[in-house]
Amino acid sequence: MNRIALIVFGVGLCFHSTVVVANQAHAPRIVNLINFIRGVEPREPRDLVESVREQIRLGKECGLPSTFLVQYDAMLIPEIVALLKNELGPDDEIGAWLEVVQPQVEAAGLQWHGRFPWDWHTDVGFTVGYTPQQRRLLMDEYMRKFEHLFEKRPISVGCWIIDAPTLNYVADKYGVTAACICKDQNGTDGYTLWGGYWSGA
Numbered sequence: 001m002n003r004i005a006l007i008v009f010g011v012g013l014c015f016h017s018t019v020v021v022a023n024q025a026h027a028p029r030i031v032n033l034i035n036f037i038r039g040v041e042p043r044e045p046r047d048l049v050e051s052v053r054e055q056i057r058l059g060k061e062c063g064l065p066s067t068f069l070v071q072y073d074a075m076l077i078p079e080i081v082a083l084l085k086n087e088l089g090p091d092d093e094i095g096a097w098l099e100v101v102q103p104q105v106e107a108a109g110l111q112w113h114g115r116f117p118w119d120w121h122t123d124v125g126f127t128v129g130y131t132p133q134q135r136r137l138l139m140d141e142y143m144r145k146f147e148h149l150f151e152k153r154p155i156s157v158g159c160w161i162i163d164a165p166t167l168n169y170v171a172d173k174y175g176v177t178a179a180c181i182c183k184d185q186n187g188t189d190g191y192t193l194w195g196g197y198w199s200g201a
Helices: 002-025 048-062 072-076 078-086 102-107 132-150 164-174
Strands: 033-037 066-070 093-097 156-158 178-180 185-188 191-193
Touching: 033 048, 048 066, 048 078, 066 072, 066 078, 066 156, 072 078, 072 102, 072 132, 078 132, 093 132, 102 132, 132 164
Parallel strands: 033 066, 066 093, 093 156, 156 178
Antiparallel strands: 185 191
């Protein structure tokens, strides 16, 4: 009796293992290609429009849908806006890159304290450098500009750092459903990030 039970248990265990392996073989494997677009690069002059054009071309050539996350200052460059409005494929997406830049801060009625129009230091270039009320003003200005240009709201956002109040605000007020962040970064750009989500928030 015990021997029969052991055999039945063993066969059941093998069947369960086979089902688990089979299910894993058919499990979806998702890769999101994220291209973030800035409007200024103070460290090293380069053609930022050409890089966007090339990213779009390569995505189409390889048949890979992409998400283009646009920083506020990139929305001030007509050539970038035209590429995003006219050249993306039907499965590509336009979303928001939430680094904070001088034109956005000033358009929101705040004072810019950065060294350059885009500054990678956390006290000016990210929402964590602003009070909760200022963060809401910055997001309102970003979304106003985005909606004006693209006639819709972004559903995805990204940034190296997104604080919880800001992410909650754009989700609740603007319907954002996806976010990506930097998981780990050791001593780069004047700060260290550690312990972020594996695949964004």
